[in-house]
Amino acid sequence: MGSQVSAKTNDKEQQLKKASKMAMVRALLPIVGLVVIFLLFNVLTDFRMMGNMSLAFSQVYVTMIAAMGVFFIMTMGGLDFSQGSILGIASIVVCILSKHGIAIAILGGIASGVIIGAINGYFYVYRKIKSFIVTICTMFLFRGFIKYMTTNAPVSGSATLINYDSTGFKVACTVVVLVIGFIAFRYTKFGTYLKAIGAGEKAAMFSGIRTDRMKFLMYVLAGALTGFAAFINVIKVGSVTSSGGNQLETQILIALVLGGMPISGGASVITTVVIVALGVVIATPLAPVLESPVIKPAFDYVVPALFGGLVAQTVLKGKKQFLYFLVPLAICLFFCYFTAVNSAYYMLIAIAVSVIIYVMDYKKEKQKEVK
DSSP, X not given: OHHHHHHHHHHHHHHHHHHHHHHHHHHHHHHHHHHHHHHHHHHHTTTHHHHTHHHHHTTTHHHHHHHHHHHHHHHTTOOOOOHHHHHHHHHHHHHHHGGGOHHHHHHHHHHHHHHHHHHHHIIIIISOOOHHHHHHHHHHHHHHHHHHHTSSSOEEOOGGGGGGOOHHHHHHHHHHHHHHHHHHHHXXXXXXXXXXXXXXXXXXHHTTOOHHHHHHHHHHXXXXXXXXXXXXXXXTTSEEOTTTTTTHHHHHHHHHHHTTOOTTOSSOSSOOHHHXXXXXXXXXXXXXXXXXXTTHHHHHTHHHHHHHHHHHHHHHHOHHHHHHHHHHHHHHHHXXXXXXXXXXXXXXXXXXXXXXXXXXXXXXXXXXXXX
16 A cells, blocks of 8 residues: 555656656747747858847847737736837827927827727627627728828938937837836736736636736736837837838747747746747848748738637627628728729718617617626
């Protein structure tokens, strides 16, 4: 009997050691990947990258800061595809307000990010629409505003913006954001609540965590961080074009996943923002590859394909709700085809009608639940 107990104990110890080794391997993989890719790209470029590290890192600061907010969202099990559009809108606001002072421009960029983040959080948390659907919709919606506002010419800012384009200033801003985020996530209740929500939202709610409020505030915080990143983005050239913030969400997701971030939420393998930053650095040398004529078309259709597949799943679960969006959209497309009026007007009407019908039905369902 004693030999059987000791044998079971030894088996458990071996399993724990094996699990510990696997956790260590998973923790080290992002760092190993960073070193391998860094060496590979240096060899392929005849070590030119080593001499242009400041140029390489200049593409990372914005992604690092914006990735912090998405890191918090993904820890809760959510997604955010609207960061690129938030960056574009906030950059335009920064350029416009920079003529009235740099401090006002920074606050304006943060405020615009907060507003868009609040829109995402409201529909995701309080209207119970999937986060990927909400953020993809806002991504395309505000991308249209960016293209409209930069149709005639790029939006230029004050000439004083260029004075802040120094490596020391950008590194200092990035480090401050990373350090504050790391401390808050690792050593405060803030990080504990986020990981608890990601591991099990119902259990977190029963334990006393105000999950809805926390999720809403995380989208607001992510928007604020991206709004601040817009200032770092603008000071490089002092203006914004129609492509401002384009593909930022793809870079963030690649960086977070390569950095060891589980998309399902909860505590990650390392749960540190430092590894997220390493993931961003890993993704930076991949940018020329992703922009190549061979691979870029595939990425251009990834988001629509993902959206279509997830919408199909939504249709199977709630056909009535989907019809609220499908019918006005079909009417919109019908009138666009047979009239010469700008399709944007019909699209805005279709969106307004869809939202009104959806809200009315939502209230009706709530009244039924009360009865």
